[in-house]
Structure formats: structure tokens, C-alpha cells
Amino acid sequence: MDEQVDVLIVGAGPTGLTLGLTLARYGVSFQIIDRKTTPSDNSRAIGIQPRTIEVFSRLDVAQEVLERARTIERGNLYFSGQLTAKLEFSKLVTPYPFVTLLRQNETEDILERALQKHGHVVKRGETLSSITQYPSRTIAHLTATDGRTRAVEAKYVVAADGANSSVRRMLALPFSGKSFKEAWVLADLKADWPISREEVHIFFSDL
Ligand SMILES: Cc1cc2nc3c(=O)[nH]c(=O)nc-3n(C[C@H](O)[C@H](O)[C@H](O)COP(=O)(O)OP(=O)(O)OC[C@H]3O[C@@H](n4cnc5c(N)ncnc54)[C@H](O)[C@@H]3O)c2cc1C
Known part of the structure; x- marks a missing residue:
């Protein structure tokens, strides 16, 4: 066996990094891997909910997140171009009654540096390519981009590998939730428009 740890975290997105930071604070041995060679470079999880900031506070990263982010107290939902609903976050019962806007790659950067x-x-x-399970341990087989392989023995393998989890497929676990058959467009851009910059605007359409 190449290495032994208590926990192998597969995926260094916000979920895996937050778990890693939590385990580090409790002194649990772990490794965290990601198949990507560089951190992500787009916004994706840009709207951070108050509860997440509460968790970040316990991990001593909330202050930096709030310093780098924009915080928004109101939002607007539009359907087919018509303002249909208004959202008010400032009345939420939390020390952080707002939505925090920070690009996912920046959140990952803060968490990774804290780690x-x-x-x-x-x-x-490094990509998790297969898992062998035994009653009290697992052997995870990892493949690097240059083709090299290594095996890690872990008491637990945590699938923090995103919505299309390869770990879930490897273990033949069913996806018990539901997926929405909706098309989304993701673009990071500067918009020059007349609507308020102090509020979130979410536009839905039938297309
Ligand atoms: C267009 C869009 C907008 C979104 N907006 C929001 C939003 O406003 N707010 C919000 O909270 N969420 C939003 N989300 C969802 C958000 O992106 C996810 O909730 C978030 O990325 C989940 O983080 P994660 O760490 O669980 O997974 P991910 O960020 O997907 O990270 C998983 C990581 O696992 C790695 N990985 C996968 N398989 C393997 C493997 N076999 N071996 C090694 N590594 C592996 C991947 O490379 C990846 O880095 C949005 C998503 C999209 C697509």
C-alpha cells in the first residue's frame, strides 16, 4: 500500500475543501485529490447562503470571504421578462442576513489557502479510478495525468466529486433525488444595463 489515511476526499470543490478544513481542525488524517490540474476558473456557486457563512465563521474563513464578496439583501425574479416576485434576505434570522456573492473559484482559493x-x-x-471495499477499510486506486498510479488505504472515502459523481457510479448507488430538465446559460461578463446593481436579478423563460 502506498499510503494510509483516515479519510480520502475525492474532489476539491467547495464541498471537499470545506470537509478538509473541518477534518484538519479536528486533527483527522486525510488526503484530498482532484482530477483537475488547476483550480476552477468560473463563478458557478456564486450565491452563498447565510448558513454557509455561519459554517465558514466556525472555520475562520468567513471574514476573508465577506471582505472579497459583495453582499446583497434583495432579489428579483422575472418570468418571461415580467417582474413576478421580490426576495428579501435582510429579515432572515441569522448573523448574516444577506446573500453573499463570490465566485466559486475565489471561495475555493480562500478554503485552499486555509488548508x-x-x-x-x-x-x-489525480483521478479516482476505482475503489475496493473491505469491511473496515477501502483501497482507492488513483491515476495521475501522466499515467502514474498509486493506491491509498482509507477508512472512509468521501465523494465530494460533484453533481455527476463518479464515486456514486463506481459504487452503483442510485441517484434517489430528481433532476430538473432545464437548460442554463453560464457566462461571466460585465453587463451595462439600467437595472439596480444592488439586487440580484434572476430571469426565467420558456425557451
Ligand atoms: C450555472 C451554474 C450556476 C450555479 N449557481 C450556484 C449558486 O449560485 N449557488 C450555489 O450554491 N451553487 C450554484 N451552482 C451549483 C454549484 O456549482 C455546486 O453546488 C457546487 O459546485 C458544488 O460544489 P462541490 O464541491 O460539491 O462540487 P464541484 O464544485 O463540482 O467539485 C467537484 C470536484 O470533484 C472533482 N472530481 C470529480 N470526479 C473526480 C474523480 N473521479 N477523481 C478526482 N476528482 C474528481 C472535479 O474535478 C471537481 O473539482 C451552480 C452551478 C452551475 C452549473
């Missing part, structure tokens, strides 16, 4: 302060580095460019 580094605890002496942990994300092992990038």
Missing part, C-alpha cells in the same frame, strides 16, 4: 495553513495541499491531477 495550506494547516499543512495540507490538494493533490491535483
Whole structure:
């Protein structure tokens, strides 16, 4: 066996990084891997909910997140171009009664640097290719981008590998939730428009 840890975290998105930071604070041994060679570069999880900031506060990263983010207290929902509903976040019962807007890659950057302060580095460019399960342990087989392989023995393998989880497929676990058959367009751009910049605007259409 190449290495042994208590927990192998598959995926260094916000979920995996937050778990890693939590385990680091409790002194649990772990490794965190991601098949991507570089951190993500787009906004994706840009709207952070108050509860997440509460969790970040316990992990000592909330302050930096709030310093780098924009916070928004109101939102607007439009259907086919018509303003249909208004959202008010300022009355939420939480120390952080607003939605925090920060690009996912920036959140990941803050979490990853916090992990580094605890002496942990994300092992990038490594893909979980298979798992062998035994009653009290697992053996995870990892493949690097250059083709090299290694095996890690872990008490737990945590699938933090996103919505199309490859770990879930490897274990033949069913997806018990429901997916929405909706098309979304993702673009990070600067908009020059007359509507308020102090509120979130979400547009739905039938197309
Ligand atoms: C257009 C769009 C808009 C969104 N807007 C919001 C929003 O406003 N607010 C919000 O909260 N969420 C939003 N989301 C959802 C958000 O992106 C996800 O909730 C978030 O990315 C989940 O984080 P995660 O860490 O669980 O997974 P991910 O960010 O998907 O990270 C999973 C990681 O696992 C790695 N990985 C996968 N398989 C393997 C493997 N076999 N071996 C090694 N590594 C692997 C991937 O490379 C990836 O880095 C949006 C998503 C999209 C697409």
C-alpha cells in the first residue's frame, strides 16, 4: 500500500475543501485529490447562503470571504421578462442576513489557502479510478495525468466529486433525488444595463 489515511476526499470543490478544513481542525488524517490540474476558473456557486457563512465563521474563513464578496439583501425574479416576485434576505434570522456573492473559484482559493495553513495541499491531477471495499477499510486506486498510479488505504472515502459523481457510479448507488430538465446559460461578463446593481436579478423563460 502506498499510503494510509483516515479519510480520502475525492474532489476539491467547495464541498471537499470545506470537509478538509473541518477534518484538519479536528486533527483527522486525510488526503484530498482532484482530477483537475488547476483550480476552477468560473463563478458557478456564486450565491452563498447565510448558513454557509455561519459554517465558514466556525472555520475562520468567513471574514476573508465577506471582505472579497459583495453582499446583497434583495432579489428579483422575472418570468418571461415580467417582474413576478421580490426576495428579501435582510429579515432572515441569522448573523448574516444577506446573500453573499463570490465566485466559486475565489471561495475555493480562500478554503485552499486555509488548508495550506494547516499543512495540507490538494493533490491535483489525480483521478479516482476505482475503489475496493473491505469491511473496515477501502483501497482507492488513483491515476495521475501522466499515467502514474498509486493506491491509498482509507477508512472512509468521501465523494465530494460533484453533481455527476463518479464515486456514486463506481459504487452503483442510485441517484434517489430528481433532476430538473432545464437548460442554463453560464457566462461571466460585465453587463451595462439600467437595472439596480444592488439586487440580484434572476430571469426565467420558456425557451
Ligand atoms: C450555472 C451554474 C450556476 C450555479 N449557481 C450556484 C449558486 O449560485 N449557488 C450555489 O450554491 N451553487 C450554484 N451552482 C451549483 C454549484 O456549482 C455546486 O453546488 C457546487 O459546485 C458544488 O460544489 P462541490 O464541491 O460539491 O462540487 P464541484 O464544485 O463540482 O467539485 C467537484 C470536484 O470533484 C472533482 N472530481 C470529480 N470526479 C473526480 C474523480 N473521479 N477523481 C478526482 N476528482 C474528481 C472535479 O474535478 C471537481 O473539482 C451552480 C452551478 C452551475 C452549473
